[in-house]
Amino acid sequence: SAVISQKPSRDICQRGTSLTIQCQVDSQVTMMFWYRQQPGQSLTLIATANQGSEATYESGFVIDKFPISRPNLTFSTLTVSNMSPEDSSIYLCSVETRRGTQYFGPGTRLLVL
Amino acid sequence: EDKVVQSPLSLVVHEGDTVTLNCSYEVTNFRSLLWYKQEKKAPTFLFMLTSSGIEKKSGRLSSILDKKELSSILNITATQTGDSAIYLCAVEGAGNQFYFGTGTSLTVIP
Numbered sequence: 001s002a003v004i005s006q007k008p009s010r011d012i013c014q015r016g017t018s019l020t021i022q023c024q025v026d027s028q029v030t031m032m033f034w035y036r037q038q039p040g041q042s043l044t045l046i047a048t049a050n051q052g053s054e055a056t057y058e059s060g061f062v063i064d065k066f067p068i069s070r071p072n073l074t075f076s077t078l079t080v081s082n083m084s085p086e087d088s089s090i091y092l093c094s095v096e097t098r099r100g101t102q103y104f105g106p107g108t109r110l111l112v113l
Numbered sequence: 114e115d116k117v118v119q120s121p122l123s124l125v126v127h128e129g130d131t132v133t134l135n136c137s138y139e140v141t142n143f144r145s146l147l148w149y150k151q152e153k154k155a156p157t158f159l160f161m162l163t164s165s166g167i168e169k170k171s172g173r174l175s176s177i178l179d180k181k182e183l184s185s186i187l188n189i190t191a192t193q194t195g196d197s198a199i200y201l202c203a204v205e206g207a208g209n210q211f212y213f214g215t216g217t218s219l220t221v222i223p
Contacts, residue, residue, distance in 0.1 A: 001215075009208055033154060042158040043149065058155075092211065102151075104203070106210035 004105035023093030028073035031096035119214035136202030
């Protein structure tokens with residue numbers, strides 16, 4: 001199994017500012033992902049965090065808005081840059097282990113005023 | 114420790130069968146339970162349940178929550194090959210945090 005922690009668990013931010021969300025997993029994992037969830041909607045994949053190289057972004061998401069780092073196999077950060085109220089959402093970190101099982105973190109609830 | 118457990122871990126059925134997937138939870142300050150269908154990397158939202166005993170239905174899929182038993186079931190009737198996926202259960206608890214199960218992998222054979 002994999003235990004994932006995210007920081008912060010929630011935050012309220014002013015528009016125009018940036019927030020960095022951290023994801024820490026208790027074991028080395030092959031894949032790390034970042035998702036966004038709007039209330040009552042499906043999880044939307046933002047990007048795959050690649051260790052030692054640039055993240056792979058899904059359609060509609062760009063590096064300038066959502067810079068991602070993954071310095072090692074157990075840690076990743078997602079930054080939400082130049083925030084607007086439309087960025088208010090729950091941001092979830094997820095990992096896939098070598099056995100192919102996917103685990104999700106507890107989420108970071110972001111409110112942008 | 115808060116946790117969500119799904120069963121079975123995997124299931125193989127024939128087209129037309131009915132399946133029942135289970136989700137049990139131990140989560141502080143339960144707020145809601147959500148079911149998702151995951152075919153690729155982005156789970157698709159199916160249902161959100163907050164009240165016990167009220168069935169939610171969408172086509173051949175239905176789900177119900179039992180807060181007394183701390184569990185929920187997801188039923189799929191007349192299964193089709195397109196139902197093959199991983200079905201995820203998540204519970205929102207204290208501090209608006211989410212706890213996900215590891216999913217039930219469903220394979221529907223023609």
